[in-house]
Amino acid sequence: MGEDSSEAEALIPHFEFEKLLNQDQGGRRIVLLGSIDSKPALLTAERAAFDTTPTTLDTFIASLRDVNNLGANDIYHWYLASSGPSTTAPSLKLNLIYPCTEQHVKKYSQQGTRMVTETSEIYRDYVKPYMQKKREEGRLNWVWNIIEGRTEQEDVMYREHGEEGFLILPDMNWDRKTMSSLRLLGLVERRDIWSLRDLKKQHIVWLKHMREKLLDATVKLYPELEKDQLKLYVHYQPTYYQFHIHVVSVALEAGHTQATGKAFGLENLISQLETLDGGDDAGMSDVSVTYSLGEASELWLEVFQPLKDGKGP
């Protein structure tokens, strides 16, 4: 390939940059428009994957340069750094948890995932009781504290009380300023809906109002966004069993948290309820729901794995 590859290599230094067309993959890919000898050219640059061969990993720490601490909170420390000889800009972000626990190791380890089908019977016999136990363990106290105005009030971006009461919080993972990665949480006040499983035909009007109110409040807070630039969904299984709706920018890069098998579009849930067979009391508890579960999750270990193995949970 000798001459060909040196010809190809000779093109790069002649690239004259004109404008940034796109930046994606968490900012780690850029697409530049420019020209070479007055002819248009597109250059895409992306950060390479880490080399994880054992010898490279063994010397990884020694290769770090310009380690610059940005902050720390208890056992959590974060830094900017570079690898190899000093470069103009830091090319790495580091996060140190020290000392860490077994739980941290478990959480950060590669975890297997399984697809499970939760029939209405499995929901009724095993999953609903599991949800109830979680609610009774006091795990929702932080939610009641926010809803009742005792804590985190400075984070509440919007609030409406009453029968259709709800409030809007920023998602922990949002920097609270970049519109293209906007992530909000709509938390409802009523306590009788634990998850999408409790949604019934009788809630259709309420759900449509919630949707409209969330969209209205969000574009009021961020007038640079239009309603059809927002995506609404709920998780199943959710992290906690008090009904909440995720509101994100459609421009946000979709990852695991938006994936089918985890995220259910709010509007599609509403239209599913509208066309569901049955009366006012018919609802999502009558439907088989298929979703993904981590192999380390309690629901996998205590319910679905035993069922798969032919043992009762």
Next chain:
Amino acid sequence: MGEDSSEAEALIPHFEFEKLLNQDQGGRRIVLLGSIDSKPALLTAERAAFDTTPTTLDTFIASLRDVNNLGANDIYHWYLASSGPSTTAPSLKLNLIYPCTEQHVKKYSQQGTRMVTETSEIYRDYVKPYMQKKREEGRLNWVWNIIEGRTEQEDVMYREHGEEGFLILPDMNWDRKTMSSLRLLGLVERRDIWSLRDLKKQHIVWLKHMREKLLDATVKLYPELEKDQLKLYVHYQPTYYQFHIHVVSVALEAGHTQATGKAFGLENLISQLETLDGGDDAGMSDVSVTYSLGEASELWLEVFQPLKDGKGP
């Protein structure tokens, strides 16, 4: 923060590496387990986003080092490189399209996205005729060629003829060997189902058979996988209007292609049909479907944007 941050910085060189716990985000994040002073510690390192301030972008090309061409095909060239002074390993991948066209620029530019709600009326009046036009333009010839055995037969991994005929192909984006990123395509032989909109209650048995056959064939081809490690979904809008089912490893990192508003879980579609109001002919064409559309797509430009603006498409 002076002393605190130097204390935090002093921890890093003492990190003794033990093992790699995880690598994700396209290989650009690694999680290392180790210890500091005999106490366990977790270090996460991730490639930083590019600095896209104008002055940095202006000097980006000049900062490139060790540009090494890996290959070229016509106008496409790809390279490894580093930024800043030479380092031990290349930290960048580059892609050059030269000379490029207007189409390339459009394709690689940031494209806006909109959420649209397609009612059964909008489907009937505008979207279905659009699909028909696409089918008549001969865009499906490549599909018929594969199904009828005229082309790409070397890619067909599994095939069954008959009323429940289908075949399995590798997805273009799969390397055909890494199990954790397995991506396959199940293409059905029958031609009367263009998209999920054509699925009716009368197809429930057929869909369940398709699901079982796809799972069976995949674990037969790849015995290292179990059926519950596979995720099945369909796209709406799909890229082409002949019914096909995506089969992916649950371990595959979920991106836009699996996101709610684009991907619909096959099992959840089946259970939605099972509980749908109506007789054998009732189906997904009766339901409002909400999904995301690129602002450059024909359906946005010709149907949904005019509707939003109060004009007829």
